Amino acid sequence: MSHDHDDRPQLTAAQAEAALNPPTGRNGGDLVVETLQGLGATTVFGLPGQHALGMFDALRRSSLSYVGLRVENNAGFAADAYGRITGEVAPLLLSTGPGALTSLAALQEAAAASAPVLAISSQIPTAGLGGGRHGYLHELRDQKASFRDIVKSVLTVRTASQIPSALAAAWESALTAPHGPVWIEIPQDVLLAETTLPVVSALDATPREVYPRPELTLVAADLLSKAERPAIIAGGGVVRSDAAGKLLALAEKLDAPVVTTFGGKGAFPWEHPLSLQSWLEDRYTTDFLESADVLLVVGSGLGELSSNYHTFAPRGRVIQIEADAGKLESNHPALGIHSDAREALSDLLEAVERREDPQAAEQVSTLLGKVRDRIAAQDLTLEQQVLASVREALPDTSPSFWDMTILAYWAWSAFDARHPNTMHSAQGAGGLGYGFPAAIGAAAADRTKPVLAVSGDGGAMYSIAELATARQYDLPVTWLIVDDGGYGILREYMTDAFGEATATELSRPDFVALAESFGVPAVRTTPETLAADLGKALASPGPSVVVLPALLRMFEPTHL
16 A cells, blocks of 8 residues: 655755754744744734743744734734735734633634634643642633634643644634634643754645535536526625635626625625625515525525525525535525535536526616615615715725624625625624724735724724724724714614613713824814815825714614
């Protein structure tokens, strides 16, 4: 029995020399940073703590670029955005106990949005592992248990020699579709102990491809080719797998209208004749999708928002392509195809027969006209003006990151993202505070273009400390804060449900003066001057803040 050794990693002469004569003064922390460098990492995010100091000290002996945020959850949001923008793994370095636990909400968002984050936390010394209650600083009975329900995998490393393989396996897991966060913890003494192990090199962590089964592709292609009224729902999986080009080609070959989910913004050209845009919280759109005799759902689990709050009831055959096997048929019976969106669309594109439907574009145009008329009847000129001003000011290729705020809820349905992978929000897990730290992570990934963050005044207070981070690293992030003196969307929800709102009104700072105290230029704007002020801020180097005092309202829901 012979084995093929051609794909085994090989050492260069320099790597062989370094292996035989490792430099002195290295410890477990060095093994962490050497492994990350060997896997291709260039930037790491985090916040130091007592048990993690071995990792952080090793950073200065590495070529890794470090971006330190002021709150662990915000560091997690920054890593999430870095992973989304680059498609690469974003290492997140954390300390034990409170530091680790403070990142939980960010890791939930990364899991919901399939962002590849590698969280590496310290742990109490090895002698304390196992729940013995020794009273170490930051001690938890089982730290990784807090993360097990959120991330793709959890692992405790117990010896220095386990570090490279553990990190490589976690890296591969984070990048295997569906992408997502993974968790590794390393005890303090393992990080600090001197090591004579050779310098880490020649690592392979190539993610496993998730291909569709050919018999399922055959059936799906047959259904789509023979469909009378096909339609497509494109989710975040299309964006994550860089499959927008394949989706466009397939939609045109089938003459099938396409709607994008809020996580799939930019997956299909907004002004294309077949584009239903992303008006998913609209009964006209829901009715149209229900009437399709074959509905192709790509990279979406058809969750609450994508199903108009679970009022969507398809009458035709559903074909669901999804990399997360747990989401297949989780909401609707379907021909479930477990696959990365790009691979499945590529195979379908080859297998379907061209069909022509001269009425498809006309039906799309009619539907969008009905949506426009519905919104126009609600006296929402201010909201549409503000959103249009943001679109006018933001360069087409600049990424934007939206907190859970009324303007973001508008943007999900009504904002033209113009390019795939440029518009991101926290709608996966729905937590506050995402926008600004996420924009910091994106700016750290690419400093050549300005990045926009959008928050309400409530969400802004979650991440105000990161103004110091943006200033420290001189990142090109412009933060638009829409100040309505409270949790605006909750105010609306409570007023609609109970007749009045409770616990939604907020005392808030002078955001302009506060930003300036961090050395960040800021301006107070109006709806009329927003486009000009925002455009100027985005065109200026370094961080900036634009504050818009405005009370925005949501359009009427159609699912009630």
